[in-house]
Amino acid sequence: MQWFVAKVVYQVICGKGDHAAQFDEQLRLISAENKTEAWRKANSIGQQEQYAFKNQKQELVEWRFINVPELVNLVELKDGMELYSRVEEPQDANTYMALQQMKATQLQEQKFLDINI
Template sequence: MNWFLAKIVYQIVCGEGDHTAQFDEQLRLVQAADENEAFDKAKAIGEQEQEMFLNQQQKLVTWQFVNVCELYKISALIDGAELYSRIQETDNAGSYIELVNKKAAHIKAANTHKYLQLF
């Protein structure tokens, strides 16, 4: 098994979402046999850890999983540990989500290309 560092991105929406777009970028450790499995495992973590709760003003806050946009193979550490988190604010939520999804597609495409070269 190998260790990977994956960046998982969530969009944070409070109430009706009439605020500056916010995103939480988390770096997570994932243990997997290869990059493809690491990507899928990181994506599953992102989906499982979406959440909704009421804040102090009783407004609904939603942390919605966007995608996995970075993946790095590293040496052994602790599976699933959050290493880094950053709230990202942007004026254009759609552009930010598009960038995250493009990075995720690139990771998937690069891994598929590597496997095709083996055959």
């Protein structure tokens, strides 16, 4: 068996879709005999995990599977190896950096919570 990292992409649509386009890009670890099997497994995951629900405003929120646009074979697993990289070009660099700092702080706080439990 080989290990692959697959990017599974969903479009997030709220209500009638009158909002900025939103997509969820998920990186999934896939075990498969070859690249074709890995793509099929990732595609199946994408299709199976589409879902819809009503938000607090009773609007339908849909996660529609788009496709598996990237698939990388992990030939060798090493500590600290890069699994994925993407260059972001946000409208507002300060907002982007603040969001990343906030997420990192939340992650660190969660780490300490897990230790104290």
